[in-house]
Amino acid sequence: MENAVLRINGMNGEACADKVANVLAGIGGVSDVRVSLLNSLASVRYDADKATPASLAGSLAQAGYPAEPAGTGGGCCGGCCGG
Template identity: 50%
Template sequence: MQTTVLKIDAMDGEACADKVAQILNDMHGVSEVSVSLRDGMAIMRIDQSLTSPHLLTRRLALAGFPSYSDAPEEAAQPQTAGGCCGGCCGG
């Protein structure tokens, strides 16, 4: 297990932060998720045999939350798959 930090864009309110936490918690291999709206980040523990920061950022991007990890290769390629889904904060 490793601690992973993701910087997350497009979190405009508590509902967005809750949605991000739900998305991450629902992913296989992710535990101990903590999302900070104020800091625009999520901290979690991941099992690297089951998931990766890249998969986390892809899943969040598909839900309308572009993000990147602290890992240099992830930071160089931020995931952007459009804006917020509109269901929680982008209405």
């Protein structure tokens, strides 16, 4: 399993953060999602054979939340959403 942190644009409230979490959780290979509305970040644990940070960001963009990988793994568990 891998970890990725995504920087997300357009989250304006809890409903947006919930939608982002639901979109990410619905992607094959994703096992854990944590969204920080305050920092506009999502931490995602995923199977690298089924998803990539770019594909996660692409799914969010299709849902109306442009996103980009903010960092991956590298000793950070991603549990704090980089905050």
